[in-house]
Amino acid sequence: xxxxxxxxxxxxxxxxxxxxxxxxxxxxxxxxxxxxxxxxxxxxxxxxxxxxxxxxxxxxxxxxxxxxxxxxxxxxxxxxxxxxxxxxxxxxxxxxxxxxxxxxxxxxxxxxxxxxxxxxxxxxxxxxxxxxxxxxxxxxxxxxxxxxxxxxxxxxxxxxxxxxxxxxxxxxxxxxxxxxxxxxxxxxxxxxxxxxxxxxxxxxxxxxxxxxxxxxxxxxxxxxxxxxxxxxxxxxxx
Amino acid sequence: xxxxxxxxxxxxxxxxxxxxxxxxxxxxxxxxxxxxxxxxxxxxxxxxxxxxxxxxxxxxxxxxxxxxxxxxxxxxxxxxxxxxxxxxxxxxxxxxxxxxxxxxxxxxxxxxxxxxxxxxxxxxxxxxxxxxxxxxxxxxxxxxxxxxxxxxxxxxxxxxxxxxxxxxxxxxxxxxxxxxxxxxxxxxxxxxxxxxxxxxxxxxxxxxxxxxxxxxxxxxxxxxxxxxxxxxxxxxxx
DNA sequence: CTCCCTTAATTGTCCAGACAATTGTACAAT
DNA sequence: ATTGTACAATTGTCTGGACAATTAAGGGAG
Numbered sequence: 152x153x154x155x156x157x158x159x160x161x162x163x164x165x166x167x168x169x170x171x172x173x174x175x176x177x178x179x180x181x182x183x184x185x186x187x188x189x190x191x192x193x194x195x196x197x198x199x200x201x202x203x204x205x206x207x208x209x210x211x212x213x214x215x216x217x218x219x220x221x222x223x224x225x226x227x228x229x230x231x232x233x234x235x236x237x238x239x240x241x242x243x244x245x246x247x248x249x250x251x252x253x254x255x256x257x258x259x260x261x262x263x264x265x266x267x268x269x270x271x272x273x274x275x276x277x278x279x280x281x282x283x284x285x286x287x288x289x290x291x292x293x294x295x296x297x298x299x300x301x302x303x304x305x306x307x308x309x310x311x312x313x314x315x316x317x318x319x320x321x322x323x324x325x326x327x328x329x330x331x332x333x334x335x336x337x338x339x340x341x342x343x344x345x346x347x348x349x350x351x352x353x354x355x356x357x358x359x360x361x362x363x364x365x366x367x368x369x370x371x372x373x374x375x376x377x378x379x380x381x382x383x384x385x386x387x388x389x
Numbered sequence: 390x391x392x393x394x395x396x397x398x399x400x401x402x403x404x405x406x407x408x409x410x411x412x413x414x415x416x417x418x419x420x421x422x423x424x425x426x427x428x429x430x431x432x433x434x435x436x437x438x439x440x441x442x443x444x445x446x447x448x449x450x451x452x453x454x455x456x457x458x459x460x461x462x463x464x465x466x467x468x469x470x471x472x473x474x475x476x477x478x479x480x481x482x483x484x485x486x487x488x489x490x491x492x493x494x495x496x497x498x499x500x501x502x503x504x505x506x507x508x509x510x511x512x513x514x515x516x517x518x519x520x521x522x523x524x525x526x527x528x529x530x531x532x533x534x535x536x537x538x539x540x541x542x543x544x545x546x547x548x549x550x551x552x553x554x555x556x557x558x559x560x561x562x563x564x565x566x567x568x569x570x571x572x573x574x575x576x577x578x579x580x581x582x583x584x585x586x587x588x589x590x591x592x593x594x595x596x597x598x599x600x601x602x603x604x605x606x607x608x609x610x611x612x613x614x615x616x617x618x619x620x621x622x623x624x625x626x627x
Numbered sequence: 628c629t630c631c632c633t634t635a636a637t638t639g640t641c642c643a644g645a646c647a648a649t650t651g652t653a654c655a656a657t
Numbered sequence: 658a659t660t661g662t663a664c665a666a667t668t669g670t671c672t673g674g675a676c677a678a679t680t681a682a683g684g685g686a687g
Contacts, residue, residue, distance in 0.1 A: 155639085155640065155641090156640080156641075157640080157641090181666085181667060181668085182667075182668070183666095183667080191641080191642085192641060192642045192643065192644095193642090193643085193644090194640085194641060194642070194643090195640080195641060195642085197668085197669090198640085198641090200668095211667095211668065211669095212649080212650075212667085212668075213648065213649040213650060213651095213666085213667050213668040213669070214649060214650040214651050214652095214665085214666055214667050214668075215649095215650075215651075215666095215667075215668085216666090216667065216668080217668090268649095268650080269660090299392070319462065322392070322396070322400065323396065323399055323400025323401075323403045323404065324396070324399075324400075324440065324444075325440075325443065325444040325462055325626070326626065327443075327626055328626060330621065331621065332620070332621045333571055333592070333620040333621075334592065334615065334620070335573035335574070335590040335591055335592040335613075335615035336573070336590060336615060337589055337590050337615070351575055351590070352573040352574060352575050352589070352590040352591075352615075353573055353590075354571070354572065354573040354592075363440070363443055364669085375573075377572065377573035377574060377575070377590075382570070382571040382572070393669085393670065393671095394670080394671075395670080395671090419636085419637060419638085420637075420638070421636095421637080429671080429672085430671060430672045430673065430674095431672090431673085431674090432670080432671060432672070432673090433670080433671060433672085435638085435639090436670085436671090438638095449637095449638065449639095450637085450638075450679075450680075450681095451636085451637050451638040451639070451678070451679040451680060451681095452635085452636055452637050452638075452679060452680040452681050452682090453636095453637075453638090453679095453680075453681070454636090454637065454638080455638095
């Protein structure tokens with residue numbers, strides 16, 4: 152069985168990662184360096200790196216090169232999320248009631264959420280999530296959309312369900328993964344008032360939606376009152 | 390915001406599939422035909438088709454071309470957790486320093502955590518998780534063990550890593566799934582002092598370990614200071 | 628009819644090169 | 658110390674071409 156050139160290279164690099172020779176956080180050689188080392192064209196080197204990226208071992212960014220992000224590709228437990236309703240369990244029967252639609256330049260709070268370069272333009276939708284028929288909102292929520300989605304923000308109804316399928320449809324791309332970050336934060340009196348609860352603790356859930364090319368397309372930032380809300384999941388062994 | 394040529398083509402083809410214009414089982418134009426139709430090089434056409442394949446809409450085979458296999462993109466995500474180190478990412482290099490080992494009868498706080506019958510007997514280990522060389526603890530933690538594990542509690546070293554593999558080994562069973570519950574809670578002054586942080590918010594993570602017969606074998610209840618700690622995960626699409 | 632073989636259509640792999648887009652870095656300006 | 662700017666390194670997109678590998682389809686032999 153002949154192995155293709157790019158597979159050989161991917162295998163060699165992959166082994167250096169899984170063996171720990173190149174630890175998480177370190178960089179692989181640049182495309183140009185790989186071309187030279189293995190005497191191949193850039194196409195072949197890129198194909199090898201693409202395999203590693205699809206395996207989740209590295210991320211790639213212009214000027215930064217290929218950075219190792221994981222040292223293994225096996226999985227013993229998994230959280231199967233079969234539908235939008237599962238992923239956003241609480242959101243499955245709630246509506247995003249949009250209060251404000253604007254274009255912003257990343258700064259201050261938004262900059263902290265997005266983690267992008269200062270001044271980069273984004274679309275921001277903010278409002279609350281509500282359960283139909285219930286007065287107190289489920290959470291405060293801001294959704295940031297990449298400017299590649301310019302125009303979409305006007306076509307989202309003022310009471311929407313889950314947003315990311317709209318993003319996929321708009322660009323004809325596929326969300327390849329979601330990074331999720333959950334944190335406890337103090338509730339400001341203003342936020343507490345908006346959530347109709349006492350000031351104190353809140354649970355902040357931020358989700359980052361990426362396509363296969365590692366492009367960040369959407370970020371959601373939601374704030375729940377503590378007490379009424381817990382984030383639950385079930386991890387199954389494969 | 391400019392959309393790339395191959396994205397435009399992928400979107401156009403994708404819409405013909407999702408709209409039903411090209412039903413499942415039918416074929417898309419060949420690469421050569423796409424090159425001609427859209428006036429692009431083969432690289433660009435192939436890149437578009439690659440996107441569709443990665444989205445699971447088509448399969449490709451030499452001589453057969455691109456065959457439509459699904460009319461909508463599947464929306465399943467999963468959280469791959471490759472090891473205890475990944476599941477307890479923060480715990481990967483921390484040690485559970487046990488301060489107290491006792492047998493309890495479910496009541497009060499423990500009853501609320503365990504959700505079992507009042508008075509049921511459990512083993513309770515409590516202490517803190519520490520990063521070696523760092524003074525402030527990572528979290529306060531209590532671990533509850535089912536009485537089926539009686540005796541194990543004395544053999545756990547006073548500074549341990551992850552507990553559930555010990556449980557599996559002791560009983561010769563396999564943890565089949567883990568329920569996880571994350572909540573924001575107020576920090577009592579005592580807890581804040583133990584965590585060496587200001588009173589305010591904390592993040593509580595409770596994990597319930599079940600075997601295949603739905604027997605609850607272990608429960609862990611940990612409390613993190615807000616600020617330094619966020620619970621992060623990456624959900625991948627299958 | 629069935630099986631094997633040839634043929635050719637189609638995708639897969641690979642090359643060499645070009646320019647665009649992104650962004651880390653260093654340095655200047657405030 | 659922060660912000661802006663210019664530069665250059667690196668990946669991203671795209672072209673045009675070549676040959677290899679795979680395989681659907683058709684034709685011939687048994």
